[in-house]
Amino acid sequence: MIRGVPQRGYGRNSVFRTIASRLQDRINAGEWMPGQRLPTEVALMAEYGVGRLTLREALAHLRQLGVIEVRQGSGSYVADPPAVLEIQVDPQGQSIDEGSVHASIKSVVNDVVEHVLGWSADPSALAAGHLGMPPERLVRLDTLVGSGGDTFAVSSYWVDGARFPDLAQGWIGGATMSGELRRRFGVTLFYSWRAFSAAAAGDIEVAHLGGYLGAPLIVRDGVSVDPDDVPVYYVRRRIRAERASYVVHYRGRHAEH
Amino acid sequence: MIRGVPQRGYGRNSVFRTIASRLQDRINAGEWMPGQRLPTEVALMAEYGVGRLTLREALAHLRQLGVIEVRQGSGSYVADPPAVLEIQVDPQGQSIDEGSVHASIKSVVNDVVEHVLGWSADPSALAAGHLGMPPERLVRLDTLVGSGGDTFAVSSYWVDGARFPDLAQGWIGGATMSGELRRRFGVTLFYSWRAFSAAAAGDIEVAHLGGYLGAPLIVRDGVSVDPDDVPVYYVRRRIRAERASYVVHYRGRHAEH
DNA sequence: GGGTATTTGTACGTATGTATG
DNA sequence: TCATACATACGTACAAATACC
Numbered sequence: 111m112i113r114g115v116p117q118r119g120y121g122r123n124s125v126f127r128t129i130a131s132r133l134q135d136r137i138n139a140g141e142w143m144p145g146q147r148l149p150t151e152v153a154l155m156a157e158y159g160v161g162r163l164t165l166r167e168a169l170a171h172l173r174q175l176g177v178i179e180v181r182q183g184s185g186s187y188v189a190d191p192p193a194v195l196e197i198q199v200d201p202q203g204q205s206i207d208e209g210s211v212h213a214s215i216k217s218v219v220n221d222v223v224e225h226v227l228g229w230s231a232d233p234s235a236l237a238a239g240h241l242g243m244p245p246e247r248l249v250r251l252d253t254l255v256g257s258g259g260d261t262f263a264v265s266s267y268w269v270d271g272a273r274f275p276d277l278a279q280g281w282i283g284g285a286t287m288s289g290e291l292r293r294r295f296g297v298t299l300f301y302s303w304r305a306f307s308a309a310a311a312g313d314i315e316v317a318h319l320g321g322y323l324g325a326p327l328i329v330r331d332g333v334s335v336d337p338d339d340v341p342v343y344y345v346r347r348r349i350r351a352e353r354a355s356y357v358v359h360y361r362g363r364h365a366e367h
Numbered sequence: 368m369i370r371g372v373p374q375r376g377y378g379r380n381s382v383f384r385t386i387a388s389r390l391q392d393r394i395n396a397g398e399w400m401p402g403q404r405l406p407t408e409v410a411l412m413a414e415y416g417v418g419r420l421t422l423r424e425a426l427a428h429l430r431q432l433g434v435i436e437v438r439q440g441s442g443s444y445v446a447d448p449p450a451v452l453e454i455q456v457d458p459q460g461q462s463i464d465e466g467s468v469h470a471s472i473k474s475v476v477n478d479v480v481e482h483v484l485g486w487s488a489d490p491s492a493l494a495a496g497h498l499g500m501p502p503e504r505l506v507r508l509d510t511l512v513g514s515g516g517d518t519f520a521v522s523s524y525w526v527d528g529a530r531f532p533d534l535a536q537g538w539i540g541g542a543t544m545s546g547e548l549r550r551r552f553g554v555t556l557f558y559s560w561r562a563f564s565a566a567a568a569g570d571i572e573v574a575h576l577g578g579y580l581g582a583p584l585i586v587r588d589g590v591s592v593d594p595d596d597v598p599v600y601y602v603r604r605r606i607r608a609e610r611a612s613y614v615v616h617y618r619g620r621h622a623e624h
Numbered sequence: 625g626g627g628t629a630t631t632t633g634t635a636c637g638t639a640t641g642t643a644t645g
Numbered sequence: 646t647c648a649t650a651c652a653t654a655c656g657t658a659c660a661a662a663t664a665c666c
Contacts, residue, residue: 442663
């Protein structure tokens with residue numbers, strides 16, 4: 111039992127941190143396997159002799175780290191070790207036919223669709239800067255990439271609304287952005303640049319991708335251009351960190367991954 | 368005033384979410400500028416007519432999103448818009464002289480050092496798999512990359528302890544891993560592959576990089592090989608999401624970034 | 625340098641709402 | 646329908662870090 115008056119040596123030695131650490135150890139030791147339910151909050155409160163808030167703080171800690179998943183009305187569960195999807199990054203950057211995400215997912219499952227969530231005028235200064243275009247012309251198109259009810263990625267595209275009118279309205283279910291642009295406007299796309307970064311999940315990402323607020327996301331943004339090097343869109347794609355990584359292969363055949 | 372008994376429509380409409388959202392709006396509206404302090408918790412409690420826990424929940428929400436930064440004994444501050452460092456990813460993968468991180472940081476500040484945190488035998492199955500090497504041979508070396516007291520990245524390298532004995536012990540202050548390997552063992556390195564993903568910050572990352580537990584990190588891991596394509600090390604590098612992005616340039620000169 | 629007030633961090637208790645099975 | 650489990654929210658108290666005189 112840990113209980114009571116806060117120990118000395120604050121910060122790293124607070125009661126809830128200690129409990130979080132002990133629970134983590136027990137999970138690592140295999141006391142509860144992935145998918146399995148932990149004891150209830152009340153049971154753990156009793157076991158460690160702490161109050162509700164303290165125990166919940168410890169659980170929140172573990173949830174932040176992705177160690178457990180908490181479901182209201184049900185319980186706390188050890189998180190499943192995720193099957194990470196490796197998205198190949200083509201170092202050359204030839205013409206885009208399907209995006210690399212689609213291609214990679216398709217190599218695992220077949221019915222990948224990019225579904226339009228919505229669109230609106232969005233004079234983003236950032237996107238306008240990347241595209242070298244006045245902000246007023248920009249239209250933002252939000253899409254979901256998924257397969258069989260499971261949403262894998264959320265994307266936001268900023269395109270020139272004047273050059274590509276009614277892009278969202280004419281969207282076909284199984285289409286991809288690059289496919290639509292070629293089919294309807296005859297544009298073949300090339301990458302200009304792509305960047306990889308990370309961000310915390312906000313409400314929109316949580317709603318579509320699951321997870322919790324602040325969960326780490328892998329973010330891939332970039333600009334695609336037409337054959338004349340004129341920017342066509344700026345895209346910002348978000349995927350839950352546990353679900354994917356972007357891989358660049360250079361040489362050698364030794365690593366297995 | 369929002370107060371009191373939880374409204375209907377749970378989840379998204381709880382009091383603390385409402386307050387978080389209102390505070391976010393006020394920040395966006397410029398009521399408090401980046402770096403500036405928000406009112407104290409007590410003041411905000413009074414203003415919104417809620418209890419301490421509720422208000423703190425709202426602040427925790429905003430902290431998770433990276434909107435504010437909370438300092439004990441001081442106050443809550445609007446987060447600075449981060450100066451993101453763009454790390455160029457060479458699509459070809461020639462020989463590594465300095466890592467791309469070092470080169471990129473050096474283009475901004477000059478005194479970049481990679482400092483050894485510690486080393487230990489670490490028979491990581493993951494690293495062993497990537498290197499095609501028995502786990503027992505592996506030594507893990509942890510380093511910090513930073514400049515003038517500011518730590519930018521935490522890296523963990525797994526190397527062959529038999530082939531590179533006493534690597535950490537002979538380390539020179541301003542060295543880099545690739546530089547040390549060339550200087551002391553005459554090995555020139557090439558990338559085999561690199562991958563970009565994201566993860567939540569744990570205790571170690573928080574201790575060295577700052578931020579908070581669960582903060583999003585950009586993770587870059589990969590394997591480097593010698594000229595004979597023999598794997599030399601597996602590295603896993605972590606940087607706070609707000610501080611960097613990895614950029615791959617393909618073609619075109621239109622985007623400014 | 626030292627003491628004090630301010631501000632956030634941790635922890636207790638209690639009550640009630642909402643989701644799940 | 647009902648019990649169980651987690652979610653939200655109130656209150657209080659004291660510890661620790663910071664700021665200021």
